[in-house]
Amino acid sequence: MKDKIGDIVGKENNRVKTARIHQGWWRAFVLGEMQGPRPNNKSEDICNTVKSNNSYEGNFLSKEIAEVVNDVLQKRQSDAPGIIQEDRLRGNLLSSQPLCFNFFGAFYLDKEFAQKVFAKFYPEISEVKKVLFEYAPTPKEIFTNDNSAFDVAVEVLEEGKLGLIGIECKYTEAFSPKEYSSDRYKDIYNSSKAFSTSYEQLISSKFNQIFRNQLIAESLLQSGKYSFVNTAVFCAPEDDSAKKTGEQFSSFLNPNYSNFKVLTFFDLIESMQQNEITKKQREFSMLLWARYIGYQLSSNARKEYN
Numbered sequence: 001m002k003d004k005i006g007d008i009v010g011k012e013n014n015r016v017k018t019a020r021i022h023q024g025w026w027r028a029f030v031l032g033e034m035q036g037p038r039p040n041n042k043s044e045d046i047c048n049t050v051k052s053n054n055s056y057e058g059n060f061l062s063k064e065i066a067e068v069v070n071d072v073l074q075k076r077q078s079d080a081p082g083i084i085q086e087d088r089l090r091g092n093l094l095s096s097q098p099l100c101f102n103f104f105g106a107f108y109l110d111k112e113f114a115q116k117v118f119a120k121f122y123p124e125i126s127e128v129k130k131v132l133f134e135y136a137p138t139p140k141e142i143f144t145n146d147n148s149a150f151d152v153a154v155e156v157l158e159e160g161k162l163g164l165i166g167i168e169c170k171y172t173e174a175f176s177p178k179e180y181s182s183d184r185y186k187d188i189y190n191s192s193k194a195f196s197t198s199y200e201q202l203i204s205s206k207f208n209q210i211f212r213n214q215l216i217a218e219s220l221l222q223s224g225k226y227s228f229v230n231t232a233v234f235c236a237p238e239d240d241s242a243k244k245t246g247e248q249f250s251s252f253l254n255p256n257y258s259n260f261k262v263l264t265f266f267d268l269i270e271s272m273q274q275n276e277i278t279k280k281q282r283e284f285s286m287l288l289w290a291r292y293i294g295y296q297l298s299s300n301a302r303k304e305y306n
Contacts, residue, residue: 006035006047025298052091082149
């Protein structure tokens with residue numbers, strides 16, 4: 001199997017190595033594709049990519065999800081905040097960008113399905129209005145005035161009030177350690193009642209990325225665009241680092257003014273399966289499990305890399 005799956009990185013932690021080999025297994029035995037170029041070194045190949053082009057749709061779990069991707073890209077403005085790298089989206093199986101579309105694309109198409117699934121985590125929500133990918137409010141100058149964006153945002157109704165759930169998606173990558181600060185960040189922080197710790201603590205490398213997401217939420221509230229904005233980190237169930245960071249960040253927030261959650265892939269799939277959903281939706285939840293959680297499917301392959 002190793003010959004078909006292909007190349008991996010020399011030294012990685014076990015969680016990332018397991019996910020990389022699993023995506024290489026998916027590429028070789030589910031998609032039937034040859035391995036593609038390594039993102040940071042095109043002269044080398046790596047098992048978790050395919051030699052794709054801008055029309056490749058194999059990285060998405062259904063034709064319908066591929067159509068969502070194409071629709072979002074077609075409607076997206078060239079100067080929109082946030083970044084969607086199309087080569088990574090279409091050709092890198094280990095990227096969190098296709099993962100985001102695979103998990104949340106079905107909700108873009110079926111808002112009733114979305115409401116059923118999100119009700120487990122947000123029981124007050126009566127309706128899902130929109131699902132937005134790589135979302136940041138514009139014009140950015142009156143919000144966070146940077147390129148920060150929610151990987152996915154879900155516009156919802158709660159007791160007739162319009163709100164948003166802003167979600168940061170993680171697969172194998174860590175939170176960005178780069179420390180960003182600005183006068184605009186400080187203004188939003190000082191005008192918010194959500195934070196119960198110092199600005200200096202929040203802009204530290206450990207929390208900077210997740211803090212900037214929360215600043216998007218606070219700026220939306222301060223502008224009056226939404227009545228409430230909930231935030232979440234969505235990560236792999238075995239990603240203890242992301243879960244711990246999220247839990248620590250949550251402790252820095254005032255629960256009377258903020259609603260922050262750590263959700264895992266398993267949580268969302270479980271909520272799908274516990275609902276009265278269609279046969280097609282239930283089968284799709286199984287595909288999500290196989291692609292992103294079912295590492296036992298590639299366990300024999302992993303033995304060949306040890």
